[in-house]
Amino acid sequence: MNDIDRIVTACQDLVQDVSFEAARKWKAAxxxxxxxxxxxxxxxxELAHAAGMLPIAIYGGGNRVALxxxxxxxxxxxxSICKSTxxxxxxxxxxxxxxxxGTPICDAARHMPGLMERNVPGLLVDILxxxxxxxxxxxxxxxxxEFDRLRSLLESAVGHSISDEAIRDSIRLYNLSRRLVREVYALRRQAPWCVSASECYSLVRAGMLMPVDEHIPLLREFLDLxxxxxxxxLDKIRVVYEGGFCEQPPIEFIRAIEEACYVVDDDFALGARLISADVPEDADPLSSLAESYCNGSSYSSVQHDMRHLKSDGLMKKYRSANAEAIxxxxAKFCEPGLDDQVHxxxxxxxxxxxxxxxxxxxRMKDFDGVRTQTETFAEALLFYANEATDASETGTAVAEGVAR
Ligand code: SF4
Known part of the structure; x- marks a missing residue:
């Protein structure tokens, strides 16, 4: 196993571990x-980190937990993510x-804090x-x-105050980590044969389950390699994937798409990348975080800002990635995602x-359908691209592409 495979495998193992052994060990130590x-x-x-806590994303059980x-x-x-969580x-x-x-991002998610409070004894539950x-x-x-209220809640959980300076230090660390993630994405857009979508996904998701100061060197090493x-x-079409902002598809699903396509950008695990520029590091930290969420974040299906159409955001992503298709x-039964799909x-x-x-x-475990659909789609696009090239060389008119 080479060094890059070692990093990616370790990240995948962390992401797929539904016993959360790494977080348990962190706490025990x-x-x-x-x-x-x-x-x-x-x-x-940043607020949880400044409190001395380990923040981890609870993104369901994937296809490793039976309901x-x-x-x-x-x-x-x-x-499924609500059920498996x-x-x-x-x-x-x-x-x-x-x-x-939890955050009330949709009708399904708004019930999660209440359900967790009633069914997991001893857990302090809050709604942001x-x-x-x-x-x-x-x-x-x-x-x-709202962030100030959250700070008070975390202070009561850890039994000490959380200073502005501690939050600013955490902002600096997370800014660095987000910057490195943006570099991984930039490299992938530029040379997807150097960074695959499934590798990138595992790397980013792992960062949501480990201390940020351990994730940063991992990102640096991965980028370097x-x-x-x-x-x-290879002769693959370049696509942008849209729809993985909340519930996450299985890694096998992403790999099945990658067999026929370069997935050059996506919205997987969007929460880790929602803040799209550095959060100001020297101002009032709670205002900086609030400002960044409202005015410095990517579009998403669970945030509504009529100043910027979400479809404009997708077009910008498509063009910056030099993609050929979307x-x-x-996710199945995801109302916000299905709404946006129409637009x-x-x-x-x-x-x-x-x-x-x-x-x-x-929860899906069979990926043959995904493989067939993407292969057929990619082949159709490659076929029409070749037809268009031949036609322009010979001066023949080309029929409209049926894949559109
Ligand atoms: S996957 Fe969609 S419907 Fe389910 S919690 Fe997330 S946003 Fe809500």
Missing amino acids: RSGRKVIGYFPVYFPV KQADTHMYSFMC LELGLSKRLDFLDVFV YLPANTRTGLAVPYLRR AAKREGRP ILSP HLKRAEKEGIACLQMEFQE
Whole structure:
């Protein structure tokens, strides 16, 4: 196993471990320190880090947890991440957690804190009310107050105060980590044969489960090795993937797409990358975090800002990645994702961009359908691209591409 495979395998193992052994060990080695779990999409990890806690993303059980009890607590047409997160709690896999925070991003997620509070004894549960509409001038001061409330909650959990300076130090660390993640994405857009989507995904997700000061050297090492990787472009189409902002597809699903396509950008694990520029490091830290969430973040299906159309955000991503097509693939039963799919599809049609629509579920285990769909889609696009080249060389007219 080479060094890059070693890093990626370690990240994958961490992501797929539904017993959370690494977080348990972290806590056992540090007497009195606490672990906080947060439900997607966004959580201000800086506050938890400044409190001396380990913040970890609780993003369901993927396809490694069987639903034995959670199904009885939830209706059948609910997204899988909510069910499997509750299953983690009911099956005592989260018994090491001290605090759990959810955000009411949709009808399904708004019930998660209540369900966790009732079903996981001893867990301190809170709801972080992020502003649904970030356009209003009241959003930033409102969110600052909400972050201040969260700071008080964390102070009572850890038994000491959290200073502004400690939060500023945490902001500096997370800024650095987000910068390095942006570099990994930039390298992937430029040379996807050096960094695959599944590698990038594992690396970013692992960062949501380990201390940031351990993730930073890992990102640096990965970047260094990936930039030197030898490789050459294969005959694959370049696609942008949209729909993985909350529930995450299985890694096998991403790999199945990659067999036929270079996935040059995506919205997987968006919470880790939602803040798209450095948070100011020397100002009032809570205001800086609030300002960055409202005015310095990427578009997402769970944030509404009428100043910027989400489809504009997708077009910008598509163009910056020099992509040739878009895969629109929200999670099954994900209402915000399905809503946006309609707008994104209309926009793509208007712009003449080829789109493949699929749905996924974190629990899926059979990927033959995904493989066939993406292969067929990619082959059709390559076929029409070749036809267009031949036609321009011979002066023949080309029929409209049916893949559109
Ligand atoms: S996957 Fe979609 S429906 Fe489910 S919690 Fe996330 S945003 Fe809500």
